[in-house]
Amino acid sequence: AQTVTQSQPEMSVQEAETVTLSCTYDTSESNYYLFWYKQPPSRQMILVIRQEAYKQQNATENRFSVNFQKAAKSFSLKISDSQLGDTAMYFCAFMQNNAGNMLTFGGGTRLMVKP
Amino acid sequence: KAGVTQTPRYLIKTRGQQVTLSCSPISGHRSVSWYQQTPGQGLQFLFEYFSETQRNKGNFPGRFSGRQFSNSRSEMNVSTLELGDSALYLCASSLGRGGNQPQHFGDGTRLSIL
Numbered sequence: 350a351q352t353v354t355q356s357q358p359e360m361s362v363q364e365a366e367t368v369t370l371s372c373t374y375d376t377s378e379s380n381y382y383l384f385w386y387k388q389p390p391s392r393q394m395i396l397v398i399r400q401e402a403y404k405q406q407n408a409t410e411n412r413f414s415v416n417f418q419k420a421a422k423s424f425s426l427k428i429s430d431s432q433l434g435d436t437a438m439y440f441c442a443f444m445q446n447n448a449g450n451m452l453t454f455g456g457g458t459r460l461m462v463k464p
Numbered sequence: 465k466a467g468v469t470q471t472p473r474y475l476i477k478t479r480g481q482q483v484t485l486s487c488s489p490i491s492g493h494r495s496v497s498w499y500q501q502t503p504g505q506g507l508q509f510l511f512e513y514f515s516e517t518q519r520n521k522g523n524f525p526g527r528f529s530g531r532q533f534s535n536s537r538s539e540m541n542v543s544t545l546e547l548g549d550s551a552l553y554l555c556a557s558s559l560g561r562g563g564n565q566p567q568h569f570g571d572g573t574r575l576s577i578l
Contacts, residue, residue, distance in 0.1 A: 450558060451512060
């Protein structure tokens with residue numbers, strides 16, 4: 350079974366600054382996907398970024414980028430130029446390839462962006 | 465295009481009752497997955513349906529069940545409700561199966577057990 354660990358329950362950052370959220374995972378699989386989801390107070394889970402394990406290049410989506418270290422089983426999220434709207438819970442998630450749509454989530458990091 | 469719709473948004477039940485939650489996926493999406501979110505256990509996978517068949521099931525007791533209809537709408541049922549079933553139940557839909565098919569989540573149903 351896979352496990353996902355987010356070691357930072359809460360973080361804060363000043364508007365316009367950069368913040369990095371940590372995520373580690375444990376799996377014996379070599380083929381998988383990793384995700385970061387954002388859940389604002391409105392409750393809807395929104396996909397922020399996705400990484401395929403077989404791709405060495407780190408994924409980027411505008412102000413969001415990841416640092417994927419496969420050997421270390423680490424998958425951190427960097428948010429640049431933080432905005433007030435980035436305030437939310439952030440969840441790291443794992444999906445095994447060829448095993449359907451089952452996501453295994455970490456415990457989440459609550460991020461507050463301060464003006 | 466309408467997003468994933470979950471009804472009802474809020475629900476209050478008492479112990480021992482049963483409840484049915486509904487999820488309408490994005491038009492054209494054939495996969496629906498359900499998750500339970502609680503402060504103590506976090507987000508846990510319940511089950512996944514694709515083409516009216518359950519494809520994956522999480523580690524939940526048999527009181528939790530679900531089904532998917534021919535139009536891809538899905539329902540989940542919880543019988544003999546317990547206090548610990550109080551949670552936010554999230555539904556996600558995707559076109560197909562696998563990590564290259566982004567999952568889109570609904571706003572969830574907040575279930576409270578008294």
